[in-house]
Amino acid sequence: MTETAKQGPKQGTIHGVGLGPGDPDLMSVRADRLVRNARHVAYFRKAGRSGRARGIVEGMLAPGAVEFPMEYPVTTEIHFSDPRYNEILSEFYAAAAAHLAALSDAGEDVVVLCEGDPFFYGSFMHLYERLKDIRPVQVVPAITGMSAAWTATGAPVTWGDDMLSVCMATLPEDELAERLGAAEAVVVMKIGRNIDRVRNALKRAGKYERAWLVEYASMEGQTVQRLSEVEGKPTPYFSIIVVHGEGRRP
Structure with a gap:
């Protein structure tokens, strides 16, 4: 979807993969293929939870797939109108994007699991905006909730x-x-x-x-x-x- 502006060794692609509303049978063929063949899988979750996106693909990941859970530092503890809310989340998304960028620089493709459609009120959008102009990023659309x-x-x-x-x-x-x-x-x-x-x-x-x-x-x-x-x-x-x-x- 985007072209990388960075030159050098071939970089891996960061895939924002829409998983649909929750039933694995409603995933697209492309999403299914990417998930099953992924070497690196990232997903968002609340601290102490397995993550709903991760639950959708239970039993689908390849043996040895490396998982990178991205745990929200705050959810409802601070109201979104509080300036600290944006500050904390901005740092969180920046750190997650840096991790994915490092994998890309190492030539590794990464699948980021996204509930619903990645471009419809999803957390992946915040990674996309930080990565789209500097690393190869592709987005797989999906059925919305x-x-x-x-x-x-x-x-x-x-x-x-x-x-x-x-x-x-x-x-x-x-x-x-x-x-x-x-x-x-x-x-x-x-x-x-x-x-x-x-x-x-x-x-x-x-x-x-x-x-x-x-x-x-x-x-x-x-x-x-x-x-x-x-x-x-x-x-x-x-x-x-x-x-x-x-x-x-x-």
């Missing part, structure tokens, strides 16, 4: 001229309600502890009764329920809310 979520509801998400809006549950309630109200079809991501704010925003936008809550789309434990029917239920981070459009059709 939201696509798996609306498919799980058993109904098309958009019709005719419907406008689809993808919103983050982390937005302030007023802004979220405004954005939800401006679109015919809606996807809300990053739910978790933000569920009450999302419920209120959907009600204000007149979309609450049409909202579906999909947990762990395409993964083990997937559930699909009307949001209005699960009041008071804790909502995991890997949840997506879908409101289908009702637009023009023959």
